[in-house]
Amino acid sequence: MTPPVPAADAPADRRRELRADCSACAxxxxxxxxxxxxxxxxxxxxAGRACVHLTPDAHCGIHADLRQRGFPGCTVFDCFGAGQRLVQVAAVERPVADPGVAAAFPVLRQLHELLWYLTEAAGLPLPAPLRAEVADLTGRTEALAAGGPAALAAVDAAAVxxxxxxxxxxxxxxxxxGGRDRRDADLVGAVLRGADLRxxxxxxxxxxxxxxRGADLRGADLLGADLRGADLRGADLTGALFxxxxxxxxxxxxxxxxxxAALERPAHWGAAAPVRTRRPRRPGGRGGAAGR
Ligand code: SF4
Incomplete structure (x- = not known):
């Protein structure tokens, strides 16, 4: 068996670029x-008609209140950086009115999402042949994503x-x-509080x-898992894949x-809990008021 290769020489995590930048989009x-x-x-x-809340300078007029105003779907959608890239590449005066841009956008979004997964895969400790396959597919996907609107629209994204x-x-x-396989499992509404899903x-x-709540999902593969409304309070998803x-x-x-580490905490979840650190023990004491 080919020994796993450490990820130390993995390419820099490109996922920082694979995120929407609405300020550079249209x-x-x-x-x-x-x-x-x-x-x-x-x-x-x-389709093709501007949302009533889109301002003339292509900003959301209710950005700060999307959930309260009944648009939680807008806080969930992510183009993985496809929008701003396409606007730059298309170089047309009104990208939102351009049929070529409209056809290319969903394709480029899928390619960028795929690059998100492949970038993560490239950083995992994998056997060398598998890492080579990941690098090869990453290169081919990058080449497809670099095309103009017409080339993108012709890509068979489903096959890719x-x-x-x-x-x-x-x-x-x-x-x-050693991880258990529960691919495509129907766990709608399942009570998995505190479950060991490592x-x-x-x-x-x-x-x-x-x-x-409180489930241990460290290292779990969640590619494409439908987490809508799932209660992850107190859950540990450190190192969860994809x-x-x-x-x-x-x-x-x-x-x-x-x-x-690559994911930010959604604003509606609230601030991260402070990391608990142990107080140094006082010589001869138990610490805290009870020990005085
Ligand atoms: S983010 Fe949603 S609510 Fe805001 S302008 Fe876009 S589609 Fe409309």
Whole structure:
């Protein structure tokens, strides 16, 4: 068996770039998709029409109050940086009105999401042949993502994702030795409070509304897991694999929820709980008022 290769020489984590920068975009995600009035969006909106809350300078007029105003779906959506990249590449006066941009946007978003996973995979301690496969697919995906709107629109994104899914499955298996496989498990509303789910393969699992309070999800594979409304308060997701911002933002958490280093805590979860440090013991005492 080929020995695992340390991740010390892994490429710099590109995931910092794979995030939406609305200040460099043109409001593509507020114009191009259609919305149906639901718990996620307070209004109906046809594809190609600007949201009523989009300002003339392509900013959200209710950004600070999206959840309170009935638009939690907008806090969950993430283009993985595809929007600002496409606006720069297309170089047209009104990107939101350009049919080529409209066709290319969902494709580039999928490619950027895939690059998020592949970048994470490249940093894992994997056997050398597997790492080489990850590097190869990363290069090919980067090449596709670098195309202009017409080239992007011609990409068969579903086929690219299918091939990547197979590779990421093998990456997951190599990175979670001994982990139980619960792929695509129906765990909707499951009570998993305090459960030991370390290194579990929960890829594609339905965890909608699951009670995961205090659960130990360290090293679990959560690629594509549906975490909408899942209660992650106090859960530990340190080192969880293939977790994304949209998944986290769709779940419920609190200051005690621990996330992988690449992910920020959603604002609606509240501040992180302070890290507890042990007080040095006083010589001859037990510390605190009881020991005085
Ligand atoms: S509510 Fe704001 S973020 Fe959501 S679609 Fe409208 S303008 Fe965009």
């Amino acid at each position: 409001g593509l995600c507020c114009v191009l998709p259609a919305f149906a009035a639901s718990a996620d969006f307070a209004i109906d909106k046809p 994702r299918a091939g990547a899914g197979e590779l990421l499955g093998r990456v997951s298996a190599a990175a979670r030795p 290194r579990h393969g929960l890829r594609g699992a339905y965890l909608i509304g699951a009670d995961l 977790l994304t911002r949209p998944q986290v933002a769709a779940a419920r958490g609190d200051g005690a929820t621990r996330l992988p």
